[in-house]
Amino acid sequence: MKKQYSSFPLDEQNPAFPDEKEMFWPTLMVRVGKSHQQTPRFPAVVDSGSPWCIFKSDIGKFLGIDVYAGKRYKMGGVISGITEPIYFHKVKIYVEQDWVIDVTAGFADKLGVTGILGRTGFFDNFHVHFDHSVKPPILQIDRIQKPN
Amino acid sequence: MPEEIRAGTNLSNILTGAARNSWIALTEDQSKIVGRGESLEQAIKEAQKNGVDDPIVVWAPKTWQPCVHSWATRVEDAK
Numbered sequence: 571m572k573k574q575y576s577s578f579p580l581d582e583q584n585p586a587f588p589d590e591k592e593m594f595w596p597t598l599m600v601r602v603g604k605s606h607q608q609t610p611r612f613p614a615v616v617d618s619g620s621p622w623c624i625f626k627s628d629i630g631k632f633l634g635i636d637v638y639a640g641k642r643y644k645m646g647g648v649i650s651g652i653t654e655p656i657y658f659h660k661v662k663i664y665v666e667q668d669w670v671i672d673v674t675a676g677f678a679d680k681l682g683v684t685g686i687l688g689r690t691g692f693f694d695n696f697h698v699h700f701d702h703s704v705k706p707p708i709l710q711i712d713r714i715q716k717p718n
Numbered sequence: 719m720p721e722e723i724r725a726g727t728n729l730s731n732i733l734t735g736a737a738r739n740s741w742i743a744l745t746e747d748q749s750k751i752v753g754r755g756e757s758l759e760q761a762i763k764e765a766q767k768n769g770v771d772d773p774i775v776v777w778a779p780k781t782w783q784p785c786v787h788s789w790a791t792r793v794e795d796a797k
Contacts, residue, residue, distance in 0.1 A: 576728070610773055611772075612774060628757065706726055
């Protein structure tokens with residue numbers, strides 16, 4: 571499946587790239603599910619830099635998950651020194667209208683986006699290709715067939 | 719036959735003027751804001767009041783800025 575990146579606002583332009591007036595992110599429309607409950611659809615960023623799939627805590631709370639009762643870990647980023655707690659739970663992710671995957675996903679209060687599809691849970695279920703030779707760039711994903 | 723390429727969504731225009739630090743609910747075609755709330759439930763409820771039963775939702779941060787998404791927080795949020 572191929573999909574164009576989606577554009578998001580850019581509040582402050584980078585003077586090094588004055589032509590960039592908006593941000594293009596590789597996103598897929600997903601729902602997260604637990605038991606028989608599902609969230610509304612939302613755009614989740616496909617991010618090979620993330621070790622896991624991560625969602626804002628509100629997504630888990632909406633599903634009735636006791637977010638802070640999950641296995642707790644700390645996550646840092648590219649700027650050292652700041653870490654945030656992240657709590658893990660087993661959920662289902664409904665990817666576009668095509669696939670359902672079982673994932674142990676993290677939930678974090680201060681995530682700056684609605685959701686992230688990371689390496690464990692997403693990249694081990696899909697071959698992912700990013701094509702930046704065109705504008706907007708194109709994301710391609712193909713489901714990995716695993717033996718039962 | 720070449721594989722169909724699904725269109726991305728232009729959320730740039732619609733979200734630029736939208737509330738920040740909020741949940742935003744959009745129509746299914748993502749062309750119009752139909753709800754907003756400090757909680758996800760509030761945004762969905764407002765969307766349903768406006769006739770959209772199954773809205774698209776998105777978290778609008780305080781600032782839309784480039785980031786390494788895997789970073790769990792933004793500097794401004796951590797202060």
